[in-house]
Amino acid sequence: MANTMEDRLLPQSTAVSASNAAEVGDLPEFLDSLGEPHVIRGLVGHWPLVEQGLRSRKDLGDYLLRGYSGAPLITSSGSPAIKGRIGYNADFTGFNCQRTHMQLDEFFAGIESCAGQDEPPTLYIGSSLLDHWFPGIAAQNAVEPSRSKPLASLWLGNRVVVSAHFDFPDNLACCVAGRRRFTLFPPEQLENLYVGPWDVTPAGQPISLVDMRHPDLDRFPRFVHAMAAAREVILEPGDALFIPSMWWHHVEGLDDLNVLLNYWWRSTPAYMGTPMNVLKHAFLTIKSLPAEQRHAWRDIFDYYVFEASDETVEHIPESGRGMHGAIDENRARALRAELLNALNR
Incomplete structure (x- = not known):
């Protein structure tokens, strides 16, 4: 049937x-x-x-x-x-x-x-x-x-x-x-x-x-x-x-x-934001770059984000890692303020 x-x-x-x-x-x-x-x-x-x-x-x-x-x-x-x-x-x-x-x-x-x-x-x-x-x-x-x-x-x-x-x-x-x-x-x-x-x-x-x-x-x-x-x-x-x-x-x-x-x-906590914001910003800042530059930024994202490990920043003292380290609510707030300031220029 x-x-x-x-x-x-x-x-x-x-x-x-x-x-x-x-x-x-x-x-x-x-x-x-x-x-x-x-x-x-x-x-x-x-x-x-x-x-x-x-x-x-x-x-x-x-x-x-x-x-x-x-x-x-x-x-x-x-x-x-x-x-x-x-x-x-x-x-x-x-x-x-x-x-x-x-x-x-x-x-x-x-x-x-x-x-x-x-x-x-x-x-x-x-x-x-x-x-x-x-x-x-x-x-x-x-x-x-x-x-x-x-x-x-x-x-x-x-x-x-x-x-x-x-x-x-x-x-x-x-x-x-x-x-x-x-x-x-x-x-x-x-x-x-x-x-x-x-x-x-x-x-x-x-x-x-x-x-x-x-x-x-x-x-x-x-x-x-x-x-x-x-x-x-x-x-x-x-x-x-x-x-x-x-x-x-x-x-x-x-x-x-x-x-x-x-x-x-x-x-992840809500204060970490949504990846959709990153994608929209990438449409604005990366998509129209020449191919060689896009590929370079892809490598940077892979290294620091998508394939990041403890070895990525082990050469930086923990006290100086900033956004490379653990992000708590205060650090997230500071990053958002920095981004807003950059976007409003």
Whole structure:
């Protein structure tokens, strides 16, 4: 029997490895031991969010409304023509959906108005911090994926398709209601994913331009190599998926209402900043240099950053190593001030 849209794997892709919640033990320790995506079946099945969602959309909506702060939610909406896939317009001068602010009861009314349609309009609320928008549900619906105070956010939508993108933090995506299909690619598949512009993005992260439901291999021929490296899984309510930092992930909502709660955390303190700032500065300062100079700077980055070891600066006394040594919050603050001063000249 041919695979349906609900159960098919991409050609050549493999399933994500999985465990049951009872097999996990200490969650932060378990996740720290993983180097690849991994599903934990039933990890959050005990959450009231999940239990209410299994009863009905109305029960889940009422539960969320009781815990809602009342602050307007940033909402993306699009016509049925985009088939749920949020991205660019035809000439990349803008996006294929509109962004507005909406109250939660308005959102649920919109969901109900198009439930059951074969090609509904797109309705989507992206990353919404629990502490700000849903303080009333945070305590009753929680796990501890890391001991470094992760950020928790809620995502709601109908049959929305979020194109493949990566996140810098580690991610634990907990499926609350509806089913979601995740297609994941390791970081080294960057060149095969045909990524759009990094400075103008639908939601802050660069996205693949490939429609992974119907890949156009004439336009994107190298995507066949990404397909061969793909991992794929469908999350049921109560399941959780660990997505390591920098893994690309494409996400499809498969039901009339899909709700996900995720946690982000990073392996270095927030005061260390984000590598995205370095990349943007490299576009400004390095990319246009002559090839010989670019190669020289590549060697410098390799020596001091990507392949650095204790031997790199062992000839400098520890007291004089400055940014070559350990960077604490005070040193990070001083470096940021120095960079800001240089950029503002």
